[in-house]
Amino acid sequence: PLSQLDLDPYPYEGLHRLAGEFFAREGMVAVDLKDRFLGKNEQDLWVHPTDQHYNHLGNRMLAEGIHEFLVRRGLDGRR
Numbered sequence: 001p002l003s004q005l006d007l008d009p010y011p012y013e014g015l016h017r018l019a020g021e022f023f024a025r026e027g028m029v030a031v032d033l034k035d036r037f038l039g040k041n042e043q044d045l046w047v048h049p050t051d052q053h054y055n056h057l058g059n060r061m062l063a064e065g066i067h068e069f070l071v072r073r074g075l076d077g078r079r
Contacts, residue, residue: 002052005042010034029073033065 004011016034023030037058043049045058054062070076 002037002042002045002054002058005037005040010038031066031069033062036061036065 016032020030020032045055046052047055067076
């Protein structure tokens with residue numbers, strides 16, 4: 001969820017860990033972009049107060065994080 005990003009401890013840490021363990025156990029590659037969002041004001045990243053999906057800023061943060069992950073892994077299509 002895109003909420004409670006400023007709380008310490010982050011209340012969804014256990015869910016992130018559980019998902020990461022599942023992906024690892026199943027042999028899947030996953031990237032957790034949680035750290036890009038922690039400490040941010042989540043309302044700045046929402047489409048609307050009643051629609052807490054990522055807006056253009058949140059989507060940019062996701063895209064940049066995925067791109068950085070792919071570059072680190074050499075999977076960005078560049079040779």
